[in-house]
Amino acid sequence: MPMRLEPIRAAVVLAAGRGTRFWPYNVVRQKAAFPIVNVPLVRRLVDDLVQLGIERVAVVVGPGEASVRAALRTAPIQPVYVRQPEPTGTATAALLGLQALDQDCLVVSGDVATDRGNLARLLIRFQEEGPLAAALIQPLGPERPQDWLVAFPEGERLLGVEGHSRGGSFRLCGVYALRAAALPYFRDNPGIMRQVPVGGMPPLEAEMAQSLQMMIDDGEPVLAVEAPGYHVDLDKPWHILEANRQVMDAMAREMVGEVIHPTARIHDGAEIQGRLAVGANCVIGNRVSIRGDLWLGDGASVINGAILDGPVAVGPGTRIRDYCLIGGHTTVGARGVYGHGAEFSGVALDRVYCYHYCEIWGVVGEAVDFGAATVCGNLRFDDGETVWRVRGRQETPLHGANAAYFGDFCRTGVNAIIMPGRRVGVYSCVGPGVVLYEDVPDRQVVMLRQELTTRPWGPERYGW
Structure with missing residues (x-):
């Protein structure tokens, strides 16, 4: 021995x-x-x-x-x-x-x-x-x-x-x-x-x-x-989603009962079907639906009909409101805003703004601003997985192949569409109306060039 x-x-x-x-x-x-x-x-x-x-x-x-x-x-x-x-x-x-x-x-x-x-x-x-x-x-x-x-x-x-x-x-x-x-x-x-x-x-x-x-x-x-x-x-980037899921599941297994700070306010009209770990000065408002475990950082608020398909972790000071939808196994960082009609699933770091009608699935870096109606396509017509290139080598991720990946400090314009598996680099912008089929390198802006035709029109066109 x-x-x-x-x-x-x-x-x-x-x-x-x-x-x-x-x-x-x-x-x-x-x-x-x-x-x-x-x-x-x-x-x-x-x-x-x-x-x-x-x-x-x-x-x-x-x-x-x-x-x-x-x-x-x-x-x-x-x-x-x-x-x-x-x-x-x-x-x-x-x-x-x-x-x-x-x-x-x-x-x-x-x-x-x-x-x-x-x-x-x-x-x-x-x-x-x-x-x-x-x-x-x-x-x-x-x-x-x-x-x-x-x-x-x-x-x-x-x-x-x-x-x-x-x-x-x-x-x-x-x-x-x-x-x-x-x-x-x-x-x-x-x-x-x-x-x-x-x-x-x-x-x-x-x-x-x-x-x-x-x-x-x-x-x-x-x-x-x-x-x-x-x-x-x-x-590689898709490992973020896998790690987030594994760590969150482990946190749920270790969760014993609920922890609700005495300064937190939870409205009687909220529908809660999971366990809560709620920090100081948090608010869970009327008509909110929580369908799983929730970790809510200090000063965060979930109000006015927001829907959280838990488990979900929310960073301090973040506001989730106005009938937005947060998907299961999602983490959002501190001081973000997820507003009217927005849908978000995946991982977002601090100060992400997703105000209006967005549909985002993937990983989002720090201080990213999504224009209204930005959409991430995550299903392909062939029902397949996106083949990536990582340092020139083709790979098909086991997790999150069709998710979108936004680098830190980037932004999108209104009605931008991000196709499955695309990455947007740090300090880059995807302009309004762009349908993004390729990765965007760091420090680049992609804009749509629109061709307009203008000609006379009026009542005389209808025989007046």
């Missing part, structure tokens, strides 16, 4: 990559700072680590550092920040964090939405077994192994890894437990993922998975722990 070792009390959080596959949401933030159910991923992760007994955290940062620092400004412990001068790979980022802490560590990618139980399970098994390293793994399910770093376990032992493999049933989750003695395997990483299929084309980046393979090649035992709960890697 292996000797029981001391529990891990330190963690390295990796938040230094450029996240280009996450466009358009990587432009104004590091993707670890993207909020899921109104809490930045990296903040959600650090909160969970503290709950699990972690006392020291090193956060490795790079492009978008300011957004990560802002997300962790009020975290329960003050992290140590380590800057990676260039985003040259996860192994070099992890090495910087491990050197800063100089002890046994958990190493976690900051851009994952993961059940706290996954982290707990990895820590417990690592403590019980005492290997040099342990990796959290997850069944691939319907996903293609070519899209991930694949793990080949036998029981709880990791036999090997392969980057973008042609086969395999499990993938690495980007969550590892490491002894301090594992540091040389990161220091001596070859700077490229050599464990790839013949004909594979790995980028010149030092990958943590290659360091694991080096340990395995040296005969060191590496533990493979299957994640018991949800785990979503926010690699």
Whole structure:
């Protein structure tokens, strides 16, 4: 029986990559700072680590550092920040964090939405077994192994890894437990993922998975722990919708009874068919219909016949009113407005204005203004899923392929129509009457050129 070792009390959080596959949401933030159910991923992760007994955290940062620092400004412990001068790979980022802490560590990618139980399970098994390293793994399910770093376990032992493999049933989750003695395997990483299929084309980046393979090649035992709960890697925009659903469902499972602040006002004429978590100075008004669990931030209001098909999370100060419809598994951020006849489903960040007759499904960045009657088409005539291009590569998302994705600080004119699966870049505008069939890059405006014909007309045309 292996000797029981001391529990891990330190963690390295990796938040230094450029996240280009996450466009358009990587432009104004590091993707670890993207909020899921109104809490930045990296903040959600650090909160969970503290709950699990972690006392020291090193956060490795790079492009978008300011957004990560802002997300962790009020975290329960003050992290140590380590800057990676260039985003040259996860192994070099992890090495910087491990050197800063100089002890046994958990190493976690900051851009994952993961059940706290996954982290707990990895820590417990690592403590019980005492290997040099342990990796959290997850069944691939319907996903293609070519899209991930694949793990080949036998029981709880990791036999090997392969980057973008042609086969395999499990993938690495980007969550590892490491002894301090594992540091040389990161220091001596070859700077490229050599464990790839013949004909594979790995980028010149030092990958943590290659360091694991080096340990395995040296005969060191590496533990493979299957994640018991949800785990979503926010690699591409559609993963936002998947993560939002998984986190919201977990919140609903953990919800015990109702929490209603004494300053909140709930009208007797409201129809409520779910549980409420209502903050200070909130209002739920007359004729409102709530058909599921609702989390309502401080100062938010749902009034005058608004319909919420829960579960729904609403950020502080947001106003939902005038017979608008909010779909199930939707999160809207702080200080937004969703008004008369508007329909919204998906994820919206802070200060989104959806005033009149809009129909939006997808992900909406910060401070987006929708012109009246903006519509997102989400059903194709062939009933199929939109094929995307991500950095030039064709992909068909498993979730949200036909949703629309609006970058931060963009806007639409009246009667704009966004076709299925289209993305609008940061600081861009889609003009009135435009039917958008292609993605719009950052900092562009798309306008409709209208050709008008004017000729004489009047009573004489009718024989007067």
